[in-house]
Amino acid sequence: MQWETVIGLEIHAQLATKTKIFSAASTAYGAEPNTQACAVDLGLPGVLPVLNQEAVRMAVKFGMAIEAEVADYSVFARKNYFYPDLPKGYQISQMDHPIVGIGHMDIEVDDQTKRVGVTRAHLEEDAGKSLHEDFHGLTGVDLNRAGTPLLEIVSEPDMRSAKEAVAYMRKIHELVQYLDICDGNMQEGSFRCDANVSIRPVGQEEYGTRTELKNINSFKFVEKAINIEVERQIEIIEAGGRITQETRLYDADKNETRSMRSKEEANDYRYFPDPDLLPVYISDELRAQVKADLPELPHLKRQRFIEQYKLDSETATQLSSSRQLADYFEALIKESGCGAKICSNWITVELSGALNKQNLDISQSPVSHDRLAGLLKRISDNTISGKIAKQVFELMWNSEDSADAIIDAQGLKQITDSGAIEAIIDKIIADNPGQVEQYLSGKDKVFGFFVGQTMKASQGKANPGEVNKILKEKLKR
Amino acid sequence: MHTKTITQLVKGLRAGDYSSQELTQSYLARIKQHQALNSFITVTDEQAMAAAKQADARLASGNAPLLTGIPIAHKDIFCTQGVRTSCGSKMLDNFIAPYNATVVDKFNAAGTVTLGKLNMDEFAMGSSNETSFYGAVHNPWANNTVPGGSSGGSAAAVAARLIPAATGTDTGGSIRQPAALCGITGLKPTYGRVSRYGMIAYASSLDQGGPMTQTAEDAALMLQVMAGFDTKDSTSVEREVPDYSAGLNNSLKGLKIGLPKEFFDEGLNSDMAAAIETAVNEYKKLGAEVVEVSMPNLKLAIPAYYVIAPAECSANLSRMDGVRFGHRCTEPADLNDLYIRSRGEGFGTEVKRRILVGTYALSEGYYDAYYIKAQKIRRLISDDFNKALEQVDVIMGPVSPTPAFGLGEKTSDPIEMYLADIYTIAINLAGLPAMSIPAGFINEKPVGLQIIGNYFAEAKLLNVAHQYQQVTDWHQQTPQGFE
Numbered sequence: 001m002q003w004e005t006v007i008g009l010e011i012h013a014q015l016a017t018k019t020k021i022f023s024a025a026s027t028a029y030g031a032e033p034n035t036q037a038c039a040v041d042l043g044l045p046g047v048l049p050v051l052n053q054e055a056v057r058m059a060v061k062f063g064m065a066i067e068a069e070v071a072d073y074s075v076f077a078r079k080n081y082f083y084p085d086l087p088k089g090y091q092i093s094q095m096d097h098p099i100v101g102i103g104h105m106d107i108e109v110d111d112q113t114k115r116v117g118v119t120r121a122h123l124e125e126d127a128g129k130s131l132h133e134d135f136h137g138l139t140g141v142d143l144n145r146a147g148t149p150l151l152e153i154v155s156e157p158d159m160r161s162a163k164e165a166v167a168y169m170r171k172i173h174e175l176v177q178y179l180d181i182c183d184g185n186m187q188e189g190s191f192r193c194d195a196n197v198s199i200r201p202v203g204q205e206e207y208g209t210r211t212e213l214k215n216i217n218s219f220k221f222v223e224k225a226i227n228i229e230v231e232r233q234i235e236i237i238e239a240g241g242r243i244t245q246e247t248r249l250y251d252a253d254k255n256e257t258r259s260m261r262s263k264e265e266a267n268d269y270r271y272f273p274d275p276d277l278l279p280v281y282i283s284d285e286l287r288a289q290v291k292a293d294l295p296e297l298p299h300l301k302r303q304r305f306i307e308q309y310k311l312d313s314e315t316a317t318q319l320s321s322s323r324q325l326a327d328y329f330e331a332l333i334k335e336s337g338c339g340a341k342i343c344s345n346w347i348t349v350e351l352s353g354a355l356n357k358q359n360l361d362i363s364q365s366p367v368s369h370d371r372l373a374g375l376l377k378r379i380s381d382n383t384i385s386g387k388i389a390k391q392v393f394e395l396m397w398n399s400e401d402s403a404d405a406i407i408d409a410q411g412l413k414q415i416t417d418s419g420a421i422e423a424i425i426d427k428i429i430a431d432n433p434g435q436v437e438q439y440l441s442g443k444d445k446v447f448g449f450f451v452g453q454t455m456k457a458s459q460g461k462a463n464p465g466e467v468n469k470i471l472k473e474k475l476k477r
Numbered sequence: 478m479h480t481k482t483i484t485q486l487v488k489g490l491r492a493g494d495y496s497s498q499e500l501t502q503s504y505l506a507r508i509k510q511h512q513a514l515n516s517f518i519t520v521t522d523e524q525a526m527a528a529a530k531q532a533d534a535r536l537a538s539g540n541a542p543l544l545t546g547i548p549i550a551h552k553d554i555f556c557t558q559g560v561r562t563s564c565g566s567k568m569l570d571n572f573i574a575p576y577n578a579t580v581v582d583k584f585n586a587a588g589t590v591t592l593g594k595l596n597m598d599e600f601a602m603g604s605s606n607e608t609s610f611y612g613a614v615h616n617p618w619a620n621n622t623v624p625g626g627s628s629g630g631s632a633a634a635v636a637a638r639l640i641p642a643a644t645g646t647d648t649g650g651s652i653r654q655p656a657a658l659c660g661i662t663g664l665k666p667t668y669g670r671v672s673r674y675g676m677i678a679y680a681s682s683l684d685q686g687g688p689m690t691q692t693a694e695d696a697a698l699m700l701q702v703m704a705g706f707d708t709k710d711s712t713s714v715e716r717e718v719p720d721y722s723a724g725l726n727n728s729l730k731g732l733k734i735g736l737p738k739e740f741f742d743e744g745l746n747s748d749m750a751a752a753i754e755t756a757v758n759e760y761k762k763l764g765a766e767v768v769e770v771s772m773p774n775l776k777l778a779i780p781a782y783y784v785i786a787p788a789e790c791s792a793n794l795s796r797m798d799g800v801r802f803g804h805r806c807t808e809p810a811d812l813n814d815l816y817i818r819s820r821g822e823g824f825g826t827e828v829k830r831r832i833l834v835g836t837y838a839l840s841e842g843y844y845d846a847y848y849i850k851a852q853k854i855r856r857l858i859s860d861d862f863n864k865a866l867e868q869v870d871v872i873m874g875p876v877s878p879t880p881a882f883g884l885g886e887k888t889s890d891p892i893e894m895y896l897a898d899i900y901t902i903a904i905n906l907a908g909l910p911a912m913s914i915p916a917g918f919i920n921e922k923p924v925g926l927q928i929i930g931n932y933f934a935e936a937k938l939l940n941v942a943h944q945y946q947q948v949t950d951w952h953q954q955t956p957q958g959f960e
Contacts, residue, residue: 039576043796045569046556046578046675048710078792080839082816089795139812141800270839272848275682275789278711 001238002202005230006210007165007195008157011172012150013182014126014190015058021125021149022049022092029188033142037128041147043087048276051076055149056280058181059099059123060290062151065179065297066118068103070287076123076277080270084141085128093152095271098122099280105155105175106299107167108317116168117156124150145189151181157196157207162226166219169193174298178323192217197226198243199233208233209243213250213257225250229257301326309333309340318348325362328369335373338380346376350393367396375403388412388460416463421454421470424462428453429474439475447471479507479638480955483547483695486641490536490546497536497546501529501590504548508592508639511617511959516624516634518553518611519561520593528590535588544698545588551644552631553594554601555581555686556675564677565597565609565627568797568804568823578675579707580644580686587702595643596630599825600794601651601679603627604897607888608827615884616659617956618922622881625655631689632659636923637959642690642699646676648683649782650876650901653913656689657876657925660915662942662952663689664696667933668908669714671700672707678793680786681712683905692952693914693942697721700935719936725943730764732941735869739775740900746879752924753875756916756945760873763944768869772861777854778903779895784838784851785906790828791835797823830891859907862929866909871941872929875900876913880922900927910935914942915951923951 020027023040039047063070075097078090100121107114126148131140153172159165173191176182184191198210213229216222228250233243247266248257296304302320305311311319319329325347332343351372355365375392378384384392384407395406407413415421428450429436439446454467478486478495489495505522525548532546556562556574558581563569577585584591598608606614606629616624617637624633628645632655635643645652647665656663664687671686678684688699701722706715734757741750757767799805799819806818824832838847865872877897887894904911909929916926926945930938946952 042801044574044576044802045562045564045572045677045796046574047576048674048712050709050711080792080795082795082798084798084800084812087796087801088792089798090792268841270792270836270841270844272788272792272839272844275680276678276711 003199003230003234004202004204005160005162005226006157006198006200006207007159007162007226009155009159009165009169010194010196011153011155011169012192013153013172013176015055015149015151015181016183017052017054017058017149019052020147021052021055021123023147025147027148029185029190031144033131033140033144035144037143037146041087041143043089049092049274051277051280052149055123056099056282057286057290058149058179059121059151060282060286061179061181061294062121062153062176063100063103064287064290064294065175066100066103066105068118068121069101070282071097071099071101072282073097074099074122074280074282076274076280077271078274081267083127083130084139085130085143085146087128087143087146091125091127092274092277093124093271094122097279099282105168105171107164107171109161109164109167114158114164116158116164119154119156121151121153124152126150151176157198162223162230165195165226166223169219169222171298174321178295178298180295186217189217193222195222195226197229197233199230199237209245211243211245211257212247214247214260216250221250221252224252224255225257228255232257295323309344311340311344315344315348318352319344322362328362328365331369332373332376335370336376336380338373338376342376342379346372350390354397366398367393371396371402378403378407382414382416382463383407384412384414385460385464388414412461414463415458415461416466418466418470421458421462421466422474424454424457425450425467425470425474428457436475447475450475478503480960481641482691483544483641483698484692486547487543497529497532497548497590498526500546501525501548501592504592504640508634511637511639513615514617514633514637514639515612515614516596516630516637516639517550517593518563518565518596518630521560521591524560525590525592532588532590542586542588544584544702546590547588547642548590548592548640549584549642549644549699550592550595550631550634550640551581551584552597552628552646554597554646554677555644556677557581557591557594560594562594562677563610564601565599565611566823566825566828567610568820569677570610570804572803574675576675579672579709580703581675583702583705584644589702592640595628595634598627598629598651599828600677600790601627601646601648601684602790602827602831604650604654604894605882605884605887606630606655607884608825610825613884616881617959618660619881622883622922623658625658625877625881627651627655628663628689629655632656632661632663635659635661635689635691636956638955642688642695644686644699644703645689646684646686647901647905648679648685648786649905650898652687652689653876653901653911653925653927654898656913657927658881658923660923660925660951660954660956661689661691662693662696662915663687663913664700664935664938665904665911666700666704666935667714667910668905669712670910670933670935671703672705672710672713674707674709678789680789681793682789683782683786685905693912693939693946694722694725696912696942697725697939700939704935714933716933721936721939724936724940727940728764729760729941729944732760732763732765732871733869734760734765734767735770735865735872736767737770737772737775737865737872737874739772740874744878744899745875748919749875749878749880749924752917752919753873753926756926757873759945759948763948770865770869770872772858772865772903774854774857774861775903778858778906779899781851781854781858782898782902782906783834783895784847785855787831787835788838788848788851789835791832791839794824794828794832799823827891855906858903862903862907862909866931870930870937874927874929876925876927877901880919880924904929908932910938912938912942914945915954916945916949917951923954
């Protein structure tokens, strides 16, 4: 039997507001436990939530970016369940009236563009953290994260492979960072997802029974978790069994999924509108404001890069993958006065290589775009060769000096004086009569030997064009 | 001096007839003397004397706010920084809030002196003050009867003249009904007029704080302090606060009073009907016109309320889980045991009943039939009132079907108890302001007249109440033994 995989994702993006969604406490990550939880976050008696308008603005921004309907009117609801890291005994979320309605996201897989539907996106507060280690059989509760704003982005079950799911997740990840509404940090849990996975015989329209894989916090794990879950489901069905609708946890260490709770054990969350909060009305003013603030979106930027800079599709995709990288690229072109080709080459090869080696982000690059521009200028005015430039770049990486300062200090200036080059070449011809003989007898390959010797003798500083010209002249048969 | 109103005490303080410290001392002595009433849960002697001393200094400096030095007390539902806020429950017997309710902050800024925290039904759930963990409060007019609830401690203390005024809260009648049963003046403002921040929530969409005083004139002074928009409460309304005392003496000539025929049907005790009629006749003498209005959906108010309020409370009380504050059972075996025993031990029967009812009403498969239906009824009831208030200035009727009933008389029958709020609950569902003012006696037990107004028409209500109090002296009566 041929099986088709059906996947839908629920992505939780932590919104990059300074303060929490319903209180004035800070959202900064990594503070001492319970130092960033005020009376509202602690759920003390009598305190009331007040909505952070910045979170609303960010949700609207996301809605507009995926061309979704942004609701005129949305409602916060209480999702009721007991857990020690849920201080109020309910989570404030949205149920019947989410702030963002139906939208979409286009993904590219195997050179095919596919449209994935977004069902909805809604605002909610995060819970705290239960700490099970270090307490000798007891559980510690850290409420610093409680009340952090989340945007839960729910997709349609439109993805048909783990690869598509990852592509979709990456696109959303890229978008929320483009929009400056989420820092995208997956290690810190700022961006995480649950995957709904089912299988069905190819050609069947009805969906199979799905399982929900919880809290997967890396692209790699999403792919692995889905693949392993699909395998498990196929095995069960082909052995004549049935899939139970349940929540499963992915264990990255063992690369397996295991049951957390079945549907029968599932909570009845008893959602109802939160009477402490008024419905949220999105004004035309806010819409206009957000629209005006909307940055150029990744897919449009990519298109523009191809048209304006004549980049190939792959390079355009790479350079538009983050707003900072794209900005770096365009700033480099502007400041260096060099063409898009050399700029994109330097970024995608030298710079990206160096960044990757040290696991750095473009925003953490030790070589800023203006310093790199200084280097590219010296290539284009023939002060140094491309090869020497790589050497200079390495030195720039480890210092704060400008390209010019390094070139001067290291004496790397290219030799363009033909008299000086001639002198070197004359000596090499005189020292290597055998090779001259070979060349003259028609062994063209030996020409490279002379170029190499000349470059070596000049410590790489001789202008390669000049060297070629003079050598050809001198070795004329 | 304990029979004096706030208005009189303000004059006395400024004339130097007595200091705030003397006043405070004398009220504290009365509270002690009448401990048997059980109207206070906590008396804050020391803090009160310190505040009174400060008030005297402020008064001497000559630029003190109007209510500086006036002793008051808060219903134990308002959080007070550093002083226990129990909400009448074992659950919060050890709870000391690290913040003040906005209402408390406002009174502190206004210079009043807080003498303590007043007894109440547990989490404001009750109509007789008998559900309090701290025991029942006695009605000063008849020791073996209830003071009403849930603000029973507030009403009894003001009626017994242990304090000149108190704060209360009203979710389904919890200011008006005890005010009626204890013969004092109580005002439930429009929903959103007074901040709910720091007021422990029972049913968030219905709860509203308000003043409980001897007179309407005093209620105006108290409301002046309490009312106003609060950035910490999203449901408080950003709307200017009028001068509530300015229009007290406006003439009632031409005032249109609506009497809902559904208020006066066979369910109403005939003595009560007669007492209300007498009060309404007094208004006619003042120049008011009376018309009959109809509220066809009124009979649905109690069932709708007993879905909405428990539903909200079932979630509001979830934070009392024994994890971060409040009662925690000893030696919990595991997490479930911690929840079950902490909540099982911490909550009383009535609170548990309402949590269960609310949980049920919100459950999958029942939500539409109960919660959604109740919200629809709520809208119909609001429409009834809005329609009536297009024709009349105020609506009048009884507050309670009977005067104070006996302690223990209704505790075994919750439905019977719920019916005690039949005339008050609809007003909370509609969010309208309403008052209860003393309007006579039945068998030496006070009777309250209810006056209901349009949204934010508190000034009108106070004017209507004050004019009645100019021609009657029911509000000046003091129960025997408390003169």
